[in-house]
Amino acid sequence: MVSNEVTKGLELDPPYDSPGYRSTQLRFPKRPLVALQEGPTELHGPVFGDLAVGPDDADLTRQHTGEPLGERIVVSGRLLDERGRPIVNQLVEVWQANAAGRYAHAGDQHRAPLDANFTGAGRCISDVEGGYRFVTVKPGAYPWRNHTNAWRPAHIHFSVFGRAFTERLVTQMYFPGDPLFEFDPIFRSVSERARGRMVSEFELATTVEEWALGYRFDVVVGGHLATPMVG
Amino acid sequence: MSEAAPTPSQTVGPFFDIGFRWLHTQDLVGPSVPGAIRIAGGVFDGVGDPIPDAVVEIFQADAEGRFPPETETGWRGFGRCLSDPEGGFHFVTVKPGSVAPGNAPHVDVSVFARGLLQRLVTRCYFGDEERANAADEVLCSLDDGVAATLVAPVEDGTYRFDIHVQGEKETAFFAW
Numbered sequence: 415m416v417s418n419e420v421t422k423g424l425e426l427d428p429p430y431d432s433p434g435y436r437s438t439q440l441r442f443p444k445r446p447l448v449a450l451q452e453g454p455t456e457l458h459g460p461v462f463g464d465l466a467v468g469p470d471d472a473d474l475t476r477q478h479t480g481e482p483l484g485e486r487i488v489v490s491g492r493l494l495d496e497r498g499r500p501i502v503n504q505l506v507e508v509w510q511a512n513a514a515g516r517y518a519h520a521g522d523q524h525r526a527p528l529d530a531n532f533t534g535a536g537r538c539i540s541d542v543e544g545g546y547r548f549v550t551v552k553p554g555a556y557p558w559r560n561h562t563n564a565w566r567p568a569h570i571h572f573s574v575f576g577r578a579f580t581e582r583l584v585t586q587m588y589f590p591g592d593p594l595f596e597f598d599p600i601f602r603s604v605s606e607r608a609r610g611r612m613v614s615e616f617e618l619a620t621t622v623e624e625w626a627l628g629y630r631f632d633v634v635v636g637g638h639l640a641t642p643m644v645g
Numbered sequence: 646m647s648e649a650a651p652t653p654s655q656t657v658g659p660f661f662d663i664g665f666r667w668l669h670t671q672d673l674v675g676p677s678v679p680g681a682i683r684i685a686g687g688v689f690d691g692v693g694d695p696i697p698d699a700v701v702e703i704f705q706a707d708a709e710g711r712f713p714p715e716t717e718t719g720w721r722g723f724g725r726c727l728s729d730p731e732g733g734f735h736f737v738t739v740k741p742g743s744v745a746p747g748n749a750p751h752v753d754v755s756v757f758a759r760g761l762l763q764r765l766v767t768r769c770y771f772g773d774e775e776r777a778n779a780a781d782e783v784l785c786s787l788d789d790g791v792a793a794t795l796v797a798p799v800e801d802g803t804y805r806f807d808i809h810v811q812g813e814k815e816t817a818f819f820a821w
Contacts, residue, residue, distance in 0.1 A: 441761055444811055444812075447819060448783075450820065455741075455752075460722055580821060582702070639763065
């Protein structure tokens with residue numbers, strides 16, 4: 415049932431050990447991962463459909479007295495499993511920098527302005543089709559100290575729960591055509607063939623006339639901790 | 646429906662507090678509930694320094710070995726604790742019941758942090774369950790020293806579960 419080494423031919427994507435991203439250096443496990451046959455605890459998961467999450471929690475532009483500065487956007491999509499089935503009534507959490515590229519967090523000392531009308535956090539419960547929708551402003555790119563002149567491409571952090579513990583996923587959603595992709599070791603930690611799955615698409619259908627641009631981003635929870643590199 | 650390619654994982658980064666704090670859930674039960682226990686520990690890096698910007702999440706069965714939606718209303722089996730400046734975390738919960746033959750009571754644990762491109766997954770077993778642990782399929786498959794990293798010793802009702810993401814004391818982590 416249990417073997418002590420990860421099955422050969424399976425590689426982590428992205429790998430824990432990712433030298434271009436300096437913070438991994440003292441934080442990646444050096445022992446082989448233990449291949450675990452999932453049991454009942456892994457095949458069940460927490461249920462959040464009953465949480466008191468309201469409409470303002472999904473509209474990051476309405477959480478303060480005034481409106482935040484920046485380019486207003488609608489980010490929507492579906493929460494799916496690997497077979498394409500919707501994950502309904504489950505929790506989706508997001509957080510992000512403001513339009514100037516600054517997080518409302520004491521640890522962020524980037525010399526860009528805070529926005530008193532923007533916290534940058536949201537949450538919602540997926541609907542009967544697995545759908546979710548956030549209204550926000552487009553986050554700015556920001557510098558970090560990983561290497562000389564290092565800048566993170568604009569992104570929104572996503573945290574989702576599937577139906578099982580194995581399907582827990584935290585990722586980042588990027589915007590199409592960002593020129594910073596080729597310089598970002600976090601984006602590039604993912605194999606080239608899979609990077610596109612982290613990039614949203616501009617979508618005219620969800621763009622609201624004279625109000626906000628639409629971006630579509632489906633989140634697929636695979637339930638793997640070691641993703642086959644081939645196929 | 647057609648198959649869908651999984652979305653790759655990315656690091657939680659350093660600023661998750663904004664998005665995660667609202668669901669900070671250290672108490673799965675009240676401390677005065679009969680059978681309440683405490684699981685406490687720290688998260689440490691490869692040179693033994695505390696990781697002050699980690700998120701530890703747990704998921705577990707209830708005391709009868711049941712999961713949602715079979716559990717009583719209010720039991721989610723989920724905890725989330727943002728580590729403190731010393732890398733510390735703790736939960737107040739109940740010891741889960743057995744969920745299957747060959748499974749000693751255990752709590753599933755996820756660790757997210759800056760520098761972790763995927764979460765780390767491990768299990769917390771209970772030090773006073775010697776008999777069940779000795780028959781546990783997962784623990785039995787591991788070398789003794791490695792298995793020991795998953796078993797939390799108990800003192801005064803607190804189970805101590807330290808998580809070393811790298812280094813000599815490195816915790817056993819799972820993949821599937």
